[in-house]
Amino acid sequence: MHATAPAPAITPFSAYPVQSLMTVAHKPAQVFTRGRGSWLWDSEGRRHLDLVQGWAVNTLGHAAPEIAEALAEQATRLVQAGPGLHNDRAIKLAHRLAELSGLERCFFTSSGAEANEGAIKLARKYGQVRRGGAFEVITFHNAFHGRTLATMSASGKPGFDKLFAPQVPGFPKANLNDLASVAALIGPNTVAVMLEPIQGEAGVIEATPEFLRGLRAMCDELGLLLILDEVQTGIGRTGTLWGHSEAGIRPDIMTLGKGLGGGVPIGALLAREAVSCFAPGDQGGTYCGNALMCAVALAVLDALTEPGFLPAVQARGAQLRTGLQALADRLGTGRVRGRGLLLALDLPLADQAAQVADAARQPTNANTPGLLVNAVRPQSLRFVPALNIAGDEVALALTLLQKALVAS
Ligand SMILES: *Cc1c(COP(=O)(O)O)cnc(C)c1O
Numbered sequence: 001m002h003a004t005a006p007a008p009a010i011t012p013f014s015a016y017p018v019q020s021l022m023t024v025a026h027k028p029a030q031v032f033t034r035g036r037g038s039w040l041w042d043s044e045g046r047r048h049l050d051l052v053q054g055w056a057v058n059t060l061g062h063a064a065p066e067i068a069e070a071l072a073e074q075a076t077r078l079v080q081a082g083p084g085l086h087n088d089r090a091i092k093l094a095h096r097l098a099e100l101s102g103l104e105r106c107f108f109t110s111s112g113a114e115a116n117e118g119a120i121k122l123a124r125k126y127g128q129v130r131r132g133g134a135f136e137v138i139t140f141h142n143a144f145h146g147r148t149l150a151t152m153s154a155s156g157k158p159g160f161d162k163l164f165a166p167q168v169p170g171f172p173k174a175n176l177n178d179l180a181s182v183a184a185l186i187g188p189n190t191v192a193v194m195l196e197p198i199q200g201e202a203g204v205i206e207a208t209p210e211f212l213r214g215l216r217a218m219c220d221e222l223g224l225l226l227i228l229d230e231v232q233t234g235i236g237r238t239g240t241l242w243g244h245s246e247a248g249i250r251p252d253i254m255t256l257g258k259g260l261g262g263g264v265p266i267g268a269l270l271a272r273e274a275v276s277c278f279a280p281g282d283q284g285g286t287y288c289g290n291a292l293m294c295a296v297a298l299a300v301l302d303a304l305t306e307p308g309f310l311p312a313v314q315a316r317g318a319q320l321r322t323g324l325q326a327l328a329d330r331l332g333t334g335r336v337r338g339r340g341l342l343l344a345l346d347l348p349l350a351d352q353a354a355q356v357a358d359a360a361r362q363p364t365n366a367n368t369p370g371l372l373v374n375a376v377r378p379q380s381l382r383f384v385p386a387l388n389i390a391g392d393e394v395a396l397a398l399t400l401l402q403k404a405l406v407a408s
Helices: 065-075 088-101 112-130 149-154 179-183 209-222 291-304 309-331 353-361 391-407
Strands: 032-036 039-042 047-050 105-109 136-140 190-195 225-229 253-256 267-271 337-339 342-346 370-372 374-377 380-383
Touching: 047 391, 065 291, 088 105, 088 267, 088 291, 105 112, 112 136, 112 149, 112 190, 112 225, 112 253, 112 267, 179 209, 190 209, 209 225, 291 309, 309 342, 309 391, 353 370, 353 374, 353 380, 353 391, 370 391
Parallel strands: 047 370, 136 190, 190 225, 225 253
Antiparallel strands: 032 039, 039 047, 105 267, 253 267, 337 342, 342 380, 374 380
């Protein structure tokens, strides 16, 4: 066991002035103060087995020693040289990502949305310089690409179209796994097609390998760019390095976020050399490529590319899937969705997911640990544990989930 921060004093949740925060989401009353691996402790001292992991960001779990070391070491050397200067960590990370992805050029961001915003800008720039001003990016119903104005417009989440109207134009929506619906939207203004290999926020809906290959062929034939949003599916989440690995294709542009930083804010926009058409002054950001975050991402990639890491993700994914499928069979709710450690289970009743997530977090027996799962849709739960979760932790999670299902 590595040295860990001392347990903070017990503080009741009610002692925290929560009202100082804007309410932008419904959050449970618990206040969390400490984490380690797959475990998270609240301020009243109760432990929780965490299968949400900061919304699929903590690749190596909470307070991973690899990340703590990278942060401590880099913090004493160089935090940020600034967007106008090169730093050694950003160059090394870009080179590493190029080797791993086959996409030669990289621009760093501080979030997934910002990476996608950059991808959209790069596609529009490409349209200006190579495709006679074409600017439309075909995206998909129920897609999620982030919360900036352009990425909300690119998203197909129901309600996003009205929320901060008017939307940014230029994002016609097709249906996932329906090539004809994409073909029907292609016109002289089309420059790209953009999608998630697995729609995460929509409830873990997979684009089939055949669909991805069909899109690749269609884009090649028509000179369009294929943009993959791998913010959730990248960095080993699906048991392979990228969500598209299984389809055997190469995108023209790919975005990363979440798992890349293992919990710290960093995203990346990767592109093929031939597509990388930003000129100096087109794109930037104060924190882009800051050395501290790049050092952490390098530590994450080191762990991810250790021999045996991805096979273990596949093994834990298979274990979790088998257990979830047994529950689904008992509930009569069909096939567990997803790949690797990005999985979703449907529940029998509409609006049951939040209830089950609540029951799991606060078991009636005070000696039982809480279980954190995400009610991704009203009727489905999503599971995105740390990629290094242990087999006995997966087994315990399945037991706790089963109890919560009985209790709710
Ligand atoms: C989370 C997510 C985003 C947005 O990333 P942020 O870091 O929250 O801006 C974009 N696309 C996908 C597929 C995501 O899952």
